[in-house]
Amino acid sequence: MNWSLSVLSSHSADTQPSIVVTFDSAKYIFNTGENTTRAFLQSPRRWNKMRALFFSRLDAERGMGLPGFLMTLADGGIKRVSVVGPQGLLHFLASMRLYLYRDTISVNPIQIPLLCPTGEGEELPVYKDENMSIYALRAFPRSFSASATSTPSSSTPADTTNTSGMENPSESTPVQNFLKRKHPPSSSTSSSLARQIPESFLKAPHPHPEALRGQEREWWRWMVVGRMFKPFDPKQQDQVQSGPKKKKGRKEDPSLDDALSGVMIAVANNNSTSTCPNGASVSASGNKGVVEDMGEGPHPKRATAPPEWYKRLPVFSLRDLSSPSPHPNRSSFSNRPKLALNTTSQPPGAENPGQPTLSYLLVGPRVRGKFNAARAEELGLGPGPGRARLARGETVTITVTLPDGTKEERVIRPEDCVGETEQVGVVLILDIPTPAHIPSLLHQLREGVCARVLEKTKEYNVRAVIHILGGDVLDGGEGERLWKEVLLRFDKETHHLVSSPKHTANRVAFTSAAYAQMRLNVLDPDMFPSQQFKLEPEISLSSIPDVPTTVEPLLANTLVSIRPPRPPVLDPEAEERDPFHPCLLNPAENPILSDQTRESFEKTREEVRRREGEMMGRKKPGDDVVVMPLGTSSAAPTKVRNVSGTLLQIPNYGSILLDTGEGTYGQLARAFGLGSEGVDKVLRELRCVFVSHVHADHHVGLARVLAERAKLCPRPEPLYIVAGHPVLLYLSEYSDLEELGMNDGRVVTVPADGLLGGQVGSESPALQGLYNALGLQRFEIVSVRHRIRCFGCVVEHRDAWSIVYSGDTMPSDYLIAAGQNATLLIHEATMADEEAELALAKAHSTIGQAVDVGKQMNAENILLTHFSARYPKMPPSLTSESTHPTIAVAFDHARIRIGDMWKLKAYLPAIEGSFEESEDTDEEVLAVIDQKQSHEGIKPRQNYNPAEAGESRIVDETS
Structure with a gap:
């Protein structure tokens, strides 16, 4: 049974490390940071046969690609997956309930308890199937203290041992003492939790979930997650364990599985008394009773959401780990140890070591020798x-x-x-965010199953170790010394792949997009600046003393064959699919442009220079405002285009983000570079974020933007978020897991409903603060026509210019009326004109409809964006030849002065020709779109053959 691991993405400006383990029968991915789906599109890897997703932490860096990736798997035909992660996983998933809904995929959440249940027998894996047994290693930072808190019947004193260091390995820290204690099994799997939910709780109404107490909070989260996806059959779920192996003689009640099936079905059906009809439910007001969908996927039956789904989830805190046993009848567990985090407030920008993390030990299949x-x-x-x-x-x-x-x-x-049994292949994936996590990780490596695997070298062989390190670990001090102790736990022949911000080059991750930008840069370097990247790291790993030669950087597209064992290599297919680096490194042999395109670009530049001379001195209000599209694709990313996001830079005031789809932070970092003078400066100058609606492609990237902004020091000016209730509710709940600055004045939320039609005047403190920050005289919200509650906005400045943003909408009379005489209209143009019927069904606009809205609005300029992924590079040609208004097409990472919008229009024919000669295609995106359309009863696009486009590779290819 051969198997391997591959590095889907590494540490860069727009990606985080994701590791894919591949067997013939299944695939497993470890961490899905933002842009995971897009990384698959760029990579030779495929997402078919994906069976389980594992998370080391629940934050934007490690997990914010999950919602988009789950929807991609569902739309790509995957029927069921397990999602495995630390305590808080159910809260993480449940917080997405208003935008992550798929009734075609079953999701089995496996929440690994932070309380390690030791001392009752052999440690069992947290996940097991025919391919692997996977064990969780819990790493607690030094600031994490564990003590046996006294109960009324106990006089055990709290443990006050110093946790400041591990200079003497023989000394035990409180964390080690805690790990050595006996703890009751803590439920982690959906099946074990389901067995504990009383029928009375399932059937009872819960109008105020935030008021639930004790284990009821976790029951509620589990019920919510159970309704977000297709019910799964627990009898067929993967083998998972959360505690030690049961002692012989204990028997499971055979009726439990049958009872469990009923519980899960009850969760899926509870309060679901009606469904939405097929097709679009278009409204200019709210669809508050409908589960928000992704807009582009097949949703034949969207369950009606109970009213309590619009109420806040119970607050999640790691302090909850000290709560009583989840089973209401098991009072004997009341003396369990209680955990306390060091929650001392830290200044913005300070490294917070207080979050425990998980690492994973992967033990492969045992292969017997051949029978003679x-x-x-x-x-x-x-x-x-x-x-x-x-x-x-x-x-x-x-x-x-x-x-x-x-x-x-x-x-x-x-x-x-019988021939000698092969050594069992083993892989470790270590997440070490700070030096403070290393002592407890070392303790885990020296005991239990890790010790057995690492010491029995004849039976086991650790083929590869992935090290995902925070920026302070390899700092030349204590962290680096402790990390070298980790290396010493392994055989000298073990391969180590290391990700560290300073020791991993900020290489281009999405080479197709960078290649497109490189070509456009020849046309206009100011409007199409090159992406920011580095080919070499700030510090070489080889410069660290006493590091084995088997330690090397973690690079995207690295392959490691575990059986048969082979050293790491770069995937040659990935190099063949890379259009960017050959042109960058050897332009003589790999010209960026053909002679024909270069000639077309030169003629276009000459015409633009001529017109510039004629327009000299004609400056209008708003000409210096810069519009930077960060994502111009609808619903799903492509190789060249990310999902929705637009940055408005207002000179001398600051900037506004209009929607923040997944990967928005990465797009900013790739455009402006990393560091205090790059993306950090952009975040510091950001004054407002407007989110049009709760569809995932419009707001999932906001959490990472807020998390990164919250780290800035000194503290930036307040950021105003204007959004509807579902988005603000989601941010509030997610902020239980990661610091976003929501509760200390760094973020000010402004409910969008309150700004409808200018209802709130300048007397509103929040609105007055927003106006003063950006020099505005009007920020009006307009209700537009989409499948769910959706808003457009009108931003009017004191300097006599205005910008209108449509959000996702069909042509809207309200928007036309509110945006009269706009300087710029940014309007969605999802469909081609010949797809008007499809646009109506999905409540979007065609290109012609968007242009017509701008003309009725009397807008000076129209910028079209939000193009369907059916057009991976650029939309169909514009048919309008009019000189007024100026009509242009948005491109990711273009920097467009409003006063130069006419240039972008003039460039369009040359750009079209440039894209036509490029052979780089988005076969996977096109195949999935056609598969989705077949579910919806929509005819595939003309002139497109799914078989030729590689649809079979998605379904059948192993790696």
Whole structure:
């Protein structure tokens, strides 16, 4: 049974490390940071056969690609997956309930308890199937204290041992003492939790979930997650364990599985008394009773959301780990140790070491040696049950007749006929965010299953170790010394792949997009600036003293074959699919442009220079405002275009983000570069974020933007978030897991409903603060026509210019009226004009409809964006030849002065020709779109053959 691991993405400006483990029958991915789906599109890897997703932490860096990736898996035909992560996983998933809904995929959440249940027997894996047994290693930072808190019947004093260091390995820290104690099993799997939910709780109304107490909070979260996806059959779920192996003699109640099936179905159906009809439910007001969908996927039945779904989830805190046993009848567990985090407030920008993390130990399949039939025949063992027993490792006794006719008993041992069993391949994936996490990780590596695996070198062989390190670990001090102790736990032949911000080059992750930008840069370097990247790291790993030669950087598209064992190599197919680096490194042999395109660009530049001379001195209000599209694709990313996001930079005031789809932070970092003068400066100058609606492609990237902004020091000016209730509710709930600055004045939320039609005047403190920050005289919200509650906005400045943003909408009379005489209209143009019927069904606009809205609005400029992924590079040509208004098409990472919008229009024919000669295609996106359309009863696009486009590779290709 061969298997391997591959590095889907590494640490860069727009990606975080994601590791894919591949068997013939299944794939497993470890961490899905933002842009995971897009990384698959760029990579030779495929997401087919994905069986389980694992998370080391629940934050934007490690997990914010999950919602988009789950929707991609569902739309790509994956029927069920397990999602495995630390305590808080159910809260993480449940917080997405208003935008992550798929009734075509079953999701089995496996929440790993932070309380390690030791001392009752052999440690069991947190996940197990026919391919692997996966164990969780819990790493607590030094600031994490564990003590046995006294109960009324106990006088055990709190543990006050100093946790400041591990200079003497023989000294135990409180964390180690805690890990050595006996703890009751803590439920982690959906099945074990389901068994604990009383029927009375399932059937009872819960109008105020935030008021739930104790284990009821977790029950509620589990019920919410159970309704977000297709119910799964617990009898077919993967083998997972959360505690030590049960002692012999204990028996499970056989009726529990049947009861569990009923519980899960009840969760899926509870309060679901009606469904939405097929097709779009278009409204200019709210669809508050409908589960928000993704807009582009197949949703034949969207369950009606109970009213309590619009109420806040119970607050999640790691302090909850000290709550009583989840089972209401198990009061004997009331003396369990309680955990306390060091929650001392830290200044913005300070490294917070208080979050425990998980690492994973992957133990592969045991491959027996080959059976030597000829040798068995020589020993007198013919075909039959005896050979089978021998192959299973049993000793067999037979009676044989010797040449002289006498009989004797002969004992045949497995080693007489069976070749030596192969060493079991092992992989470790270590997440070490700070030096403070290393002591407890070392303790885990020295005990339990890790010690057995690392010490029994004849039985096990650790082929590869992935190190995902925070920026302070390899700092030349204590962190680096402790990390070298981690290296010493492994054989000298073990391969180590290391991700560290300073030791990993900020390489281009999405080479197709960078290649497109490189070509456009030839046309206009100011409007299409090159992406920011580095080919070499700030510090080389080889410069660290006393590091083995088997330690190397974690690079995207690295392959490591575990069985058969081979050293890491870069995937040659990935190099063949890379259009960017050959042109960058060897332009003589790999010209960026053909002669024909270069000539077309030159003619276009000459025409633009001529018109610039004629327009000299004609400056209008708003000409210097810069519009930077960060994502121009609808619903799903492509190789060249990310999902929705637009940055408005207002000179001398600050900036506004209009929608923040997944990967928005990465797009900013790739455009402006990393560091205090790059993306950090942009975040510091950001004054407002407007989110049009709760569809994932419009707001999932906001959490990472807020998390990164919250780290800035000194503290930036307040950021105003204007959004609807579902988005603000989601941010509030997610902020239980990661610091976003929501509760200390760094973020000010402004409900969008309150700004409808200018309802709130300048007397509103929040609105007055927003106006003063950006020099505005009007920020009006407009309700537009989409499948769910959606808003457009009108931003009017004191300097006599205005920008209108449509959000997702069909042509809207309200928007036309509110945006009269706009300087710029940014309008969605999802569909081509010939797809008007499809646009109506999905409540979007065609290109022609968007242009018509701008003309009725009397807008000076129209910028079209939000193009369907059916057009991976750029939308169909514009048919309008009018000079007023100026109509232009948005491109990711273009920097467009409003006063230069006419240039972008003039460039369009040359840009079109440039894209037509490029052979780089988005086969996977196109195939999935057609698969989704077939579910919806929509005819595939003309002139597109899914088989030729590689649809079979998505479904069948192993790696």
